[in-house]
Structures are given as structure tokens and as C-alpha cells.
Amino acid sequence: MSTQPAPARAVVIYSGGMDSFTVLHQALAEGYDVYPVSFHYGQRHAKELECARAVCESLKLKHQVIDLRSITPLIDNSALTGDIEVPQGDYAPDNLATTVVPNRNMIMLSLAVGYAVNIEAGICFYGAHGGDHVIYPDCRPEFVEAMNSVSQIANLQPVKIHAPFLLDDKASILRRGLDLGLDYSQTWTCYQGEAKACGQCSACRERLGAFAACHITDPIAYQA
């Protein structure tokens, strides 16, 4: 009778949105012992975090929720963290410039890598994807590659940065999640922090577009 080795640990940056929800389940499907971490950085859409909490509880995963609001004075020049209004309309560069949080992914990844070193996890998953490349430089393949390089040498223990959906669009990610049997009513996307999703902001529009492309109805509630 042989003993199974313990599964390898993985840190997953998990916002509660549909992309990172799919990444979380992808890491589980690959057999990792998953340690999800969520960051509250003063975003208006903190409702994402409630979704993340509920999902981790139901999966019995140890969930770290890290309050990063103390860093807001450093990165307050964004509609997602500061006083600027969230833009309405399509997911397009000009429209979304104000939703760029300065250096957000490098900040979250560097914390996730610190956590990985702390718990001896060799890999960090995060949900960068093809649809974000034009607008968010820190979702591009060259950024992921450069972060992976620095994470090999920043500590005595190397950590791999892995963005499994880096080249996929949002509809492909959704399709993958539906294949995994996931329930997207457990996710939140809207940039506004209301009880129901607005359906108008760029994030809602992009989400609705992905569901339309997969020919299914989004299970969450939208304002009329």
C-alpha cells in the first residue's frame, strides 16, 4: 500500500469576480492545495469580496482577506479607489483610463508571492486574461513573464507566476468554467457597489457580452 504525497500548495489571487473564480476552480481541478487571498484596496465594488468569502467557506478553503486600504494615499488617482466617477459604457481604452489602479497587479502579486514563500507554495495563480491587454498593462503576457522572472530570484524559494487564461478572452474563460460545472451566481463583477449589478458600467457590459457569446443567461440580478 503506497501513501499519496501531500498535494502541492498554490496561492490564488481571488477577487470574487468571474475570472478569478474560474482560476480558483482551475487550480483545484489541477489538484493543488489552494490558498486563496483577496485584497480590499478601497475598490467601490467590495461586494466581490463577500462573494469570495462565501465561496471559500463553502469549499472549506483557508481564505486570507487582506485590507490594503492603508495604501490608498499612494494610489488614489483612480476611479476604483479615489473620488473620480466610474465611467459608463463600453470596455474601451479611453473610457477606462480612470479605472486603472496604479501598479495594482504588481502590488497584489508581490504580496501573493510573499504569502507563497511563507507557506512554501511554489506557484501563484492569477486571473489576467486577453480581454484586458489593451487597457491594463499589468495584464499583458510580457508583464506576467517579467513578474515570473523576478519571483524566481526575489527569495531563496522561487515562486512561479501563472495566469492560466492569459491568452483567452472572457467568453473562453466562462466556457471553461461552465465545462467545470461552475455556478456563476457565486460571482460579482459590477464596478458600482449597489445591491444589483448596474448592467451599464464597462465591467457589466463585458460580463454580459461573455454570457451572450456562450448563449446562456447570466444568473445574477441586474437593475431594470
Place this chain on the structure above:
Amino acid sequence: MSTQPAPARAVVIYSGGMDSFTVLHQALAEGYDVYPVSFHYGQRHAKELECARAVCESLKLKHQVIDLRSITPLIDNSALTGDIEVPQGDYAPDNLATTVVPNRNMIMLSLAVGYAVNIEAGICFYGAHGGDHVIYPDCRPEFVEAMNSVSQIANLQPVKIHAPFLLDDKASILRRGLDLGLDYSQTWTCYQGEAKACGQCSACRERLGAFAACHITDPIAYQA
């Protein structure tokens, strides 16, 4: 009569210790409009931060002090942040393994880069130096180079990572500071958080070694 252009902005990671104190003054000497940022990450030696505050006030610099204690659950496996005892004795790898804070410099640099983007500064100074290379991977030239690479592409605005004393030992940094006329009674180094420096911890020993190499007496008070 010509108008002087506004000096370029620089972010300086400034702990309050003697290395970053020298880096801060180096950046000022190079003519930068300096934005110092200090991080409180749960280190025992928070007295450093009091020194940093006093120095920035006397220099009339806008000083950001960012409380990062909320991230401690991610990086608690260190004597500087957790419950492990601070080691006594020389500044040597075996002795200092417990003083490594997981991924500390990547975390601080990614926040500093976010701040640089926010205020349109093109450069971040930090105080990595030669004496730390053996013990702290995130003080090595290859780490600085890799962080610089990723900081060029992580945001629409590139940010340079600059460690002016990367190849110098602590005595050389002190010598540079003395040339600049700096008063090192305005700095703090001891890893213990007592009223007077202990003189016994690895950080104190390294500091005292630098003063001895420069043939001058350290102006701060030590326990008998």
C-alpha cells in the same frame, strides 16, 4: 531671463535607518523633488519610523507613512514581524535566516512604483547595498535589475528602480553620507525596539562596524 524647469520627482523608500537616510540625501543632492515613503509592516524596530518622520519634517518633505500591518498574516514567518525571537550576534547567513521577511523588497518596491505612477515620478530610490547580498536575495543586483525590467512595463508610465549603493558596503555608504555632511544621530538601526540601541543584534554590530571602519564614534546612545 529663463525659467527653471520644475525638478523631476523621485520616490525614495525611506525606513529611517542609516542606509535609506543616506539614499534620501543622495536623491536630494542629485536635485530631485523627493517624495519619501516609509512602511510600517509590523517590524519590532518601529523606532526607525519616528526618526524618518522627524527627518522629513525638518526637511519639509511630504512624507507618506503607510501602515502595512494588515499584511502580517501573509508574511508572519519572520523574527522581524512574527513571534520568533530576534537573533543576537554577527551579521551572518545562518544567524539571520529568521530576519528575512518574505518578499519584503518586492512588496515595498511595488507600492513605491504605484506611488511613482500616481504622482508622475520617473524613478524610485531604495537602499539595497552590498553588505546584504549574501543574506537577503532581494538586495542583490540581479533582483534590482529584474524589478527595474518589470517596472518599465507594468504601467503606461515606466518607472526606473535605482539603488545607488547597490555595490557598496555599509562603511562606504557612511563615508558618502559624512561627505554630504549628514548627522547620523537622526537614524536608527537596532532590530530591538528599546529606548537605547542594544549594540548586540546583528544590525547594531554591522552599524558599529561601519563607524569603526570610518574611525569615528557613532553618535547614537547604546545600552551599557
